[in-house]
Every structure is written in structure tokens, then in C-alpha cells.
Amino acid sequence: MLRRSALLCKDLQPYEHYSKVLSKGIGRSFNVFMDKGEGSYLYDSKGRKYLDYCCGIGVTNLGHCHPRLVKVVEKQIHKLWHGVLNGGITTALADCIDEISSVMPPQLNHLFFCNSGAEAVEAAVRAARNATKRQCIVVLQGSYHGRTNLTAALTTSKYVYSIGCKPSMPGVIVVPPPMTTQCKVPVDCNMDELNERCLDIMRDLIYQQAHPSEIAMVIAEPVMGEGAYLPLPAAYMRGLRQICDEHGILLCLDEVQSGYGRTGTMFNHTQSEGVVPDMITFAKGVANGLPLAGIAVSDKVNDGCIPGTQGGTYCANASACASAAEVVRIFKEEGILENVVTRGQELWNGLEALAVRKGYPVLEVRGRGLMIGLQFTADAPAGIANEVMNQCLEKGLMILNTSKFEVLRFIPPLNTTKEEVQ
Numbered sequence: 001m002l003r004r005s006a007l008l009c010k011d012l013q014p015y016e017h018y019s020k021v022l023s024k025g026i027g028r029s030f031n032v033f034m035d036k037g038e039g040s041y042l043y044d045s046k047g048r049k050y051l052d053y054c055c056g057i058g059v060t061n062l063g064h065c066h067p068r069l070v071k072v073v074e075k076q077i078h079k080l081w082h083g084v085l086n087g088g089i090t091t092a093l094a095d096c097i098d099e100i101s102s103v104m105p106p107q108l109n110h111l112f113f114c115n116s117g118a119e120a121v122e123a124a125v126r127a128a129r130n131a132t133k134r135q136c137i138v139v140l141q142g143s144y145h146g147r148t149n150l151t152a153a154l155t156t157s158k159y160v161y162s163i164g165c166k167p168s169m170p171g172v173i174v175v176p177p178p179m180t181t182q183c184k185v186p187v188d189c190n191m192d193e194l195n196e197r198c199l200d201i202m203r204d205l206i207y208q209q210a211h212p213s214e215i216a217m218v219i220a221e222p223v224m225g226e227g228a229y230l231p232l233p234a235a236y237m238r239g240l241r242q243i244c245d246e247h248g249i250l251l252c253l254d255e256v257q258s259g260y261g262r263t264g265t266m267f268n269h270t271q272s273e274g275v276v277p278d279m280i281t282f283a284k285g286v287a288n289g290l291p292l293a294g295i296a297v298s299d300k301v302n303d304g305c306i307p308g309t310q311g312g313t314y315c316a317n318a319s320a321c322a323s324a325a326e327v328v329r330i331f332k333e334e335g336i337l338e339n340v341v342t343r344g345q346e347l348w349n350g351l352e353a354l355a356v357r358k359g360y361p362v363l364e365v366r367g368r369g370l371m372i373g374l375q376f377t378a379d380a381p382a383g384i385a386n387e388v389m390n391q392c393l394e395k396g397l398m399i400l401n402t403s404k405f406e407v408l409r410f411i412p413p414l415n416t417t418k419e420e421v422q
Helices: 002-009 014-021 067-077 091-101 117-132 149-154 191-208 234-247 299-304 318-333 336-358 384-394
Strands: 034-038 041-044 049-052 110-114 136-140 172-175 215-220 250-254 279-282 293-297 362-368 371-376 400-402 407-410
Touching: 067 318, 091 110, 091 318, 110 117, 110 299, 117 149, 117 215, 117 250, 117 279, 117 293, 117 299, 172 191, 191 234, 215 234, 234 250, 318 336, 336 362, 336 371, 384 400, 384 407
Parallel strands: 136 172, 136 215, 215 250, 250 279
Antiparallel strands: 034 041, 041 049, 110 293, 279 293, 362 371, 371 407, 400 407
């Protein structure tokens, strides 16, 4: 029977068959039967070529199947596949620690490794609660931190991520970021005034929805991903740091998408002078597609961690660690950050010029490095971002939309070329 079933499957349209077998709860932007990848390109099962400017949502930062990564991962799997983190330290993990520590902000000198961004956020919440002996968490309206029960309670970009998770974890205070569309002010408003207004509202809310003495952590994405690719202004970030310092609250910056070179520096918050977090989360591009994520914390946070509260069967998988160590070396040796800055400016300029030349209803292009969003105007047709995304796919370009607003996001490989950008 098993053999017969397998043969029968081949008579069906392969993609349709397997999509029905997979859970109905999986949302898909595309219906592409992906077969292989090389550099900035993906190929489907029939050989059609796509310029991949979504990178698995900012994961394959060095492109698909980078030759150096293929080599080190192949070498590692012939040596050791898995060594449980709670049982010791693999040599692959030691190499990974050395390389990642070399690009981390110096004050974040303690690491914990897990498998996904959501796990990293959960680890950060637990670490903050243990370190402060407080429970409440402050998040930004429009943020995305994951789909687990805990992280869905911290996610406010779309309601779909919280369906089935109610009642949510209590003790979450939601505050506004300085996004003009969400705050219902013109895009050319005085940003200094908007920053201060949002910070003032936060100062009220931490007394109205809780008390500062109960708040363990503020968590924010320096560039909001599902929140419409909004870069938080440096003045607003410094305001968050000041409020945290005034009340003994920890500041955690979620760099899952904005980190690891995506915005032109290894971690985006370093572009905001005077902002030193107590923790950051990282994931996505760390191992260029192999499952690896983590948190980096300060001495103060690490001192509060309790042995036994962190761990997991697959944490710090040896093959993923080998890839992650080589990723950092590639960054250092192949001029990746310089390419991000140059290609990012070219892509930004090109999108703005295209909008003007074609008369498209574009409100603004925004972002940093190669994390660029394009938002359409409020009077643009409903669903325009999704329609443009689908038309691009038909022409062989993969991009994504994001947020409840009409926004496209461009997340190309960090080593994309000038010719690919054009």
C-alpha cells in the first residue's frame, strides 16, 4: 500500500499534492515548487529562474549555496552532526563563539544559542524576568517577534499571528512608534515632535497599564519588519534608552531581521549614537539558512540567569555553528558591508526614480542598507502591494509585501551585484 500510494502521487500535480498534505495553517506568498538555488537566483522544479529578492525573508544573506559555506558544512557533517549543548561544547560551537563575539558590541559578551527568532525572543524574556525579578514587557505597536504563544502576545503587526493564542500572556504594554501612517500625520511632519509625542505617550502608558517597577524589559526592532519596514529614528531610540535607565528597565533590541549586515552595519542599533542595549536577539542570516539564532546579553543580565532555564535539544547544532563561523569570515574578507551600503543606495535611488517616471502612487521609499520598504499612498487601490508582488513573480522577480499597510519590501542577498539591482 505504501509503495502504491507513492506511485499514485506522481500522477498528481506535485505542488498541489504536497500543499494539501501540509497543514492548512501555513500561509504562502507564492506557489513555487522550489528545486535549487545559486547566488541570487532560485530555480523551480521546471527550471524557471527567479531573482530572489526576499531571501527566505532575509535569511540567505550571502545568496544560495555560497561555495565557502557548502564546503565548511560538508566538512562538518563528515565530522559531527549533533552534540547537545547541555552536554558540553563542540569545537564547531567554539569556533562560532569566537567569530560571532568578534562582531558583537563589546558590552554584550555572553551568548545563548537556539534555533529560531521566536525562541531567541522567548529566551530574552526569560532572561529579563530572571535578572529584574519583574514580569511586564513593553512592545511597539506594529512589531513582530514570533508566532509562539508567548511571542504572539508581543506581536502587534497583524492579528492573524495571535489567532488561537487567546487569552494572551498578560503584562504586555503596547506603545506607539513614530510611524507617520499609524499616527495619522503627514509623511513630511516634524519628526522631532513626533518622536517626543510617542515617547510622552509611552511615559503615560507605563504608569497607566502597569507600573515601571513591574516592567522587566522594553523590546523593539531597530527597523520594524512586519511593521512596514520602518527604521526607528536615533532620537526615538535614545528616548527608549533614557526611559529604561530612569526606571531600571532592560532594553532588548530585536535584530533578528535588521541585524547581521542587513542594514549596512553588523547590527543596526550601532547606527544610533548613544544607544547601548542590555540584550539583542539575532537569527535569520546568522548561518545563511541553517537553523541558528540566539541572544547576546550584558554582564548584568547574565548574572541574573539561572542554570537550567536555557537549553534545548537542537540548540547550537554543529553544522549550523560551522556555517555561522564561516559567515562572519566571509563578511570580513569579501567586503559584504561595503556592498550593502553601495547596492542599497542604488536600489533606493532606482525605486524612487521608477516611481516618478511611471507616476506610481508611492508615499515613500524608506529603510536602511538592503532592508528597503516602498509604501503606496492611502488612495492607492486596495491590495496594490500584493498585486505588484504577484506581477513581479510572473516576470521572474521575487519580492514580498509586509504589514497591514500597502508596503513592498526588498530584501536581496547582501552580495547582490549592480547588474542584479538594475
